[in-house]
Amino acid sequence: MRRLLTVLAAGAPLAASVYLPTATAAPHESSGPAKAACVAPPLKAPAGAEAESVSAVRRPGGTVHGSGILGGTVTGVPAYCEVTITLTHPGAGDRATVRTWLPEDGWNGRFQGLGGSAYAAGDNGVGLATAVKNGYAATTTDAGVGDVLDVDWGLRGDGRVNTALLTNFASRSQHEAAVLGKQAVAGVYGRRASFAYFNGCSTGGRQGYMEAQRHPDDYDGILANAPAVSWDEFEVATLWPQVVMNNERTYPSSCAFKAFTDAAVKACDPLDGLRDGLVNDAARCDFDPRRLIGTEVPCDDGKHTITAADAAVVRRIWDGPRTPSGQKLWSGVPVGADLTGLARVTEPDAHGDVKGEPFPVPRAWVATWLEKQPSFDVATITYERFARLFRQSRAEYGKVIGTDDPDLSAFRKSGGKLLSWHGEADEYIPPQGTVEYRRQVERAMGGARRVDNFYRLFLAPGTPHCGLNRGKGATDDLGALRAWVERGEAPTVLPATLVDAQGRSVTRDLCGYPRVSRYRGHGDPADATGFRCERH
Structure with missing residues (x-):
């Protein structure tokens, strides 16, 4: 965890x-210092939305702890006013929350909107606190969805995609947060940012x-x-390393993956004129992983010998997704990146067997929004099915979240x-x-x-x-x-x-x-x- x-x-x-x-x-330079008047300001909801509630609460600042599984802590936060707005869109059955934090003193005259992470549409409090600490009035929205790995909102009770919440997450809520956040600034400080x-x-x-x-x-x-x-394409593409390992029935160990990465960096590092471990143009690196076949690498459980199958898997992962006929679909994991991010495998079981452990973000996208079955086993995806899913995602969601x-x-x-x-x-x-x-x-x-x-x-x-x-x-x-x-x-x-x-x-x-x-x-x-x- x-x-x-x-x-x-x-x-x-x-x-x-x-x-x-x-x-x-x-x-x-602005017209002088502004002190926050922490009362609920009059707000006009953006077109198509209705404001259900507006509140303003003075917060003492100090230490702010981030919510959700990301956590995080910011210390030395000055006192601020927190304006909270709850929005809904008639007929959509949604409820989004927009939070704006405004420093009580020392506002620098600027407004900052904050984005999210994975399936969280907005900030968990750490970014807001950091912005306030640096003099900004800052806004974020939860878009009516959940935390970074929460995708329960993706489907409605009847199994269909919740298009209202997907629209919120994709585009609508960030715009509404900008509109309402600016209004909150003007109402609390008496002037616009x-x-x-x-x-x-x-x-x-x-x-x-x-x-x-x-x-x-x-x-x-x-x-x-x-x-x-290009969310509709790359989110499917980042499942490719798991598809490769499952179809090739080869699961290189983490130490084997590291050996390939280290060798590629060593080979391509001098392209910028200096050996410092920093590859300045990874796209030009053409290191062939087959050069490591037969090499012994140290692992926690002893030495591992790189096989041709290991090299074939890494070659496909670096090359990136292709159709069975060879058509390029997307870029692969860049040379120099940690391969275990997307090509992670489980620890060996009692029989010494391992299997792929997909990164949860692309796994959820494919299972929830494409297959419409949250429990769908992505390990069953063949090369042919992968190509179909890639095209399906582009067709269904390119204009929504591309x-x-x-x-x-x-x-x-x-x-x-x-x-x-x-x-x-x-x-x-x-x-x-x-x-x-x-x-x-x-x-x-x-x-x-x-x-x-x-x-x-x-x-x-x-x-x-x-x-x-x-x-x-x-x-x-x-x-x-x-x-x-x-x-x-x-x-x-x-x-x-x-x-x-x-x-x-x-x-x-x-x-x-x-x-x-x-x-x-x-x-x-x-x-x-x-x-x-x-x-x-």
Whole structure:
């Protein structure tokens, strides 16, 4: 369970909303300090919705504990006003809650919307507390659904998909939270926020892209990292490692998977001019896992010899989903990522047998929304059936939750800015999916230079899912977005701290796509000044 919580926390904006003060992100000057008048403000529900209740409660701050299985703790939170709004949509039978936290003193004049994780539509309190601690008024919504692994809401009592709640989760509730959160700010402080930002990773990243696509006027700036765009396709695609192991009847051990990853990183690490354990362009790594056949690797229960079957499984997982005829469907797990994230197996039973242990998010998507049978055994999926499920998901849910419309012209016209980074070692959401979306936007909107005016993507070498701010690494992504929105300082790089193969903290400039970082050949390899960004 501890590992599972760590995995799920990777998809939550637990620290992505942390604002690290820098000279490039000074507080915006406003008309003077605002003190929260913590009374229920008058609110107008968005079109199609009705507000059932509105309340305002003063909270003393201090230590805030995150709810649900993700948990988390934030200390030193100042006193704040909590405005809670309950919404429903007539005829839908739903009930969504929108929470807005507003610092009693020291509001920086800005509004921040927070995204969710896995099947949770919103923040569990940790992001809200962090935002308030850094001077923001912040809003989130539960969309009327549950915690990160709760999918009981997916089907109605008659076994049909609950389209109202899926619509809430996919798009509607985040827009409504933005509308109502801004009203709460104006009502409590007596003036509107100077700037509005969205902040999310994984599911939250997808929600940010959906806001840009469908509600371009909601936010001035959107920080959407490791975004789960093309949800209808990639969510099925991430079940592929389990499908491969089950169909090949081969379940490599965790130490075998690690051996393949380590060997690939060792082979492809020098492509950027320096051996530091950080692969700067994982998509170019063409390491053939068959090179390890016959190699002995140490395991907890002794040595394991890599077999041809092991190598065949890893080769298919890295290559990604294909139809039985060989047609490419989606990107595979990137080289350098932890293969046990999606290709996890159980501990050996009394007979020494193991089986696949699928990641719960894609397992639930296939069982609940595609098969409409929550107890469906995904281990029974053949290659042929997998291809059918992939096409089915795209056909049934592409327009609902795909979040991959490349036409961002309305967002560009509104003056909005979209900033994303994605880890090149993301074990749960292949970064190539985000890269492909960016390419589609370029094709639809006049090329890379025009798109760079409002949308920039940065790839982070050696970084797992939502990993920069979750682990030892860091980058002031929100500060960079603020500087872009408020002063027109478009980021050419994102200065970051990463962790190299020896566990040391090193500074790197995350390069704007399509450029990658390359060592200059001289200078301190632990310092960003020793690198430059160039096209590969």
